Amino acid sequence: MKKLIACLLIFTACSQKEVASDIDFTTVFETSNGTETATYQQTISYYTNLAKAYPEISIDSIGKTDSGKPLHLVTFNPDKEFDFKTIKQNEKRILLINNGIHPGESDGIDATMMLYRDIAQGKIDIPKKTVIVTIPIYNIGGSLNRNSTSRTNQNGPKEYGFRGNARNYDLNRDFIKCDTKNARTFTKIFHLVKPDVFIDNHVSNGADYQYTLTHLFTQHNKLGSSLGEYLHQEMMPKLEQKLLAKSWDITPYVNVFNKVPEEGFTQFMDYPRYSTGYTTLWNTLGMMVETHMLKPYKQRVEGTYELMKSMIEIIEEDHLKIQWKQIHSTENLLDYADTYALDWKIDTTASTTLKFKGFEGKMVKSDITQAQRLKYDRTQPFTKEISYNNYFKPKTEVEIPRGYVIPKNWWQVIELLQLNKVEMHLIENDTMLTVENYKIDSYQTRQNPYEGHYQHYNTKVTSSINKVKFHKGDYIVYTHQNAFRYLLETLEPQAPDSFFNWNFFDTILQQKEGFSPYVWEDKAKEILSSNPKLQTEFNTKKSTEKDFSDNWFAQLDWLHKQSTYYEKAHLQYPVYRLK
Numbered sequence: 001m002k003k004l005i006a007c008l009l010i011f012t013a014c015s016q017k018e019v020a021s022d023i024d025f026t027t028v029f030e031t032s033n034g035t036e037t038a039t040y041q042q043t044i045s046y047y048t049n050l051a052k053a054y055p056e057i058s059i060d061s062i063g064k065t066d067s068g069k070p071l072h073l074v075t076f077n078p079d080k081e082f083d084f085k086t087i088k089q090n091e092k093r094i095l096l097i098n099n100g101i102h103p104g105e106s107d108g109i110d111a112t113m114m115l116y117r118d119i120a121q122g123k124i125d126i127p128k129k130t131v132i133v134t135i136p137i138y139n140i141g142g143s144l145n146r147n148s149t150s151r152t153n154q155n156g157p158k159e160y161g162f163r164g165n166a167r168n169y170d171l172n173r174d175f176i177k178c179d180t181k182n183a184r185t186f187t188k189i190f191h192l193v194k195p196d197v198f199i200d201n202h203v204s205n206g207a208d209y210q211y212t213l214t215h216l217f218t219q220h221n222k223l224g225s226s227l228g229e230y231l232h233q234e235m236m237p238k239l240e241q242k243l244l245a246k247s248w249d250i251t252p253y254v255n256v257f258n259k260v261p262e263e264g265f266t267q268f269m270d271y272p273r274y275s276t277g278y279t280t281l282w283n284t285l286g287m288m289v290e291t292h293m294l295k296p297y298k299q300r301v302e303g304t305y306e307l308m309k310s311m312i313e314i315i316e317e318d319h320l321k322i323q324w325k326q327i328h329s330t331e332n333l334l335d336y337a338d339t340y341a342l343d344w345k346i347d348t349t350a351s352t353t354l355k356f357k358g359f360e361g362k363m364v365k366s367d368i369t370q371a372q373r374l375k376y377d378r379t380q381p382f383t384k385e386i387s388y389n390n391y392f393k394p395k396t397e398v399e400i401p402r403g404y405v406i407p408k409n410w411w412q413v414i415e416l417l418q419l420n421k422v423e424m425h426l427i428e429n430d431t432m433l434t435v436e437n438y439k440i441d442s443y444q445t446r447q448n449p450y451e452g453h454y455q456h457y458n459t460k461v462t463s464s465i466n467k468v469k470f471h472k473g474d475y476i477v478y479t480h481q482n483a484f485r486y487l488l489e490t491l492e493p494q495a496p497d498s499f500f501n502w503n504f505f506d507t508i509l510q511q512k513e514g515f516s517p518y519v520w521e522d523k524a525k526e527i528l529s530s531n532p533k534l535q536t537e538f539n540t541k542k543s544t545e546k547d548f549s550d551n552w553f554a555q556l557d558w559l560h561k562q563s564t565y566y567e568k569a570h571l572q573y574p575v576y577r578l579k
């Protein structure tokens with residue numbers, strides 16, 4: 001029996017090797033002469049075969065997506081070690097490449113397939129200090145929804161997937177709210193892999209210009225400390241120079257809509273809902289690649305390939321520096337900062353001058369609408385100095401609390417914190433704690449649906465210190481931990497991508513109990529006569545605010561809100577700050 005098993009094992013090993021050497025690793029992109037992109041099935045079977053042929057490559061499937069299919073993760077490590085804890089202990093830097101978040105923007109899908117093959121086959125120097133990990137196609141549902149038209153302004157490939165996922169979510173807005181199984185699985189992958197550098201491959205919309213490649217690095221002031229400086233002053237210029245040397249000139253993402261770039265433009269602010277904004281919360285050096293939609297598909301994929309190759313070279317050269325800066329940036333944030341910037345505005349005292357290679361554009365009369373329309377003239381290329389606003393400063397800041405107390409009732413929030421590996425401490429007995437609590441003072445709400453939500457913005461709070469009773473099973477979450485930035489960005493209601501703004505706490509915005517005016521009228525009279533201070537306040541309000549004095553219901557409601565009959569939960573933000 002043992003002999004038979006041994007033979008079987010040998011046979012399996014031999015047959016696998018034969019299969020591997022017989023496999024043709026030419027991609028669909030190459031056989032179509034750069035006009036087609038691989039389907040989901042072709043992409044996964046390509047990587048499966050690569051993993052069979054090359055022991056340096058491993059393919060895993062982890063967690064589900066909304067499509068019902070699992071996400072795949074493909075790792076290239078010349079040491080043939082695929083346990084991420086061990087990889088980190090071996091002092092290796094990890095590059096995570098995400099493809100097909102918008103499957104119509106398929107450039108990265110094809111470029112990464114060729115990159116893995118060429119490293120495995122020795123056409124590119126095998127990186128010694130970098131382990132490469134890729135999600136071959138993140139938006140599987142969108143990728144299966146193939147068509148030839150939904151990228152209205154894009155020049156190829158022939159067919160591609162659709163932007164919305166299986167439930168029509170844009171996954172590049174879902175990293176904080178995690179409405180999709182895709183985002184939940186990404187979160188698991190992210191905390192498993194703990195990448196040092198992250199690339200998310202896209203194709204642009206917007207202006208016309210000469211470049212095929214544009215880079216959208218995470219905003220460097222927001223990333224902060226020495227890591228932000230490294231990104232801005234070293235990594236980005238290095239990438240630009242390396243690509244220029246290969247005649248792949250690159251410029252910052254041209255963030256304009258219906259105006260010409262030479263008027264100047266502002267860096268895109270990647271809030272945590274976006275991929276690189278999310279990875280920044282854990283000090284990962286993130287960038288989106290945005291190839292130019294009007295350039296031929298072949299050129300775009302080849303450019304994406306060269307960009308990723310250059311980024312690997314940079315990680316190889318700077319691996320020690322990246323590690324050192326990441327460790328020190330976390331320490332700096334945790335040990336020295338008193339305040340945290342929740343939102344940002346352009347710093348008008350600083351900007352960068354770009355030598356921008358564009359096309360002359362002018363406004364001409366539209367034959368359709370007779371209004372003025374923008375038209376570029378590709379026969380008129382130019383290089384002009386333009387102003388690029390890529391410095392930001394804090395707009396809204398908050399004092400960093402020692403921690404937060406979260407009642408167990410808010411389990412959806414707790415689940416997301418757990419998914420993000422936040423360290424949490426259970427309260428073991430019912431207990432009174434002195435905490436800072438927020439009342440929601442004001443907020444605005446989007447008038448149109450946005451990514452499955454009517455998101456809030458311009459949220460303002462008032463705060464007070466109170467003794468609050470907490471219960472066994474509630475959680476204390478200290479801010480002095482790796483998830484520090486994630487906690488502030490999600491739990492502070494004023495942060496643009498806070499759980500409050502993403503509607504997780506909307507039930508506190510609605511008053512559940514009210515009063516019958518004819519009953520309350522008599523009770524309110526009793527309260528006023530027994531409380532001279534309230535009576536004075538009421539009289540002043542009536543005499544100074546006309547709307548108030550003209551509105552009998554507003555007066556009764558105001559009195560109700562000053563009384564003990566008014567419910568405590570209304571507008572009371574249920575996450576508390578520990579000073």
Ligand SMILES: [Zn+2]
Nearest residue numbers: 102105202203
């Ligand atoms: Zn995109």
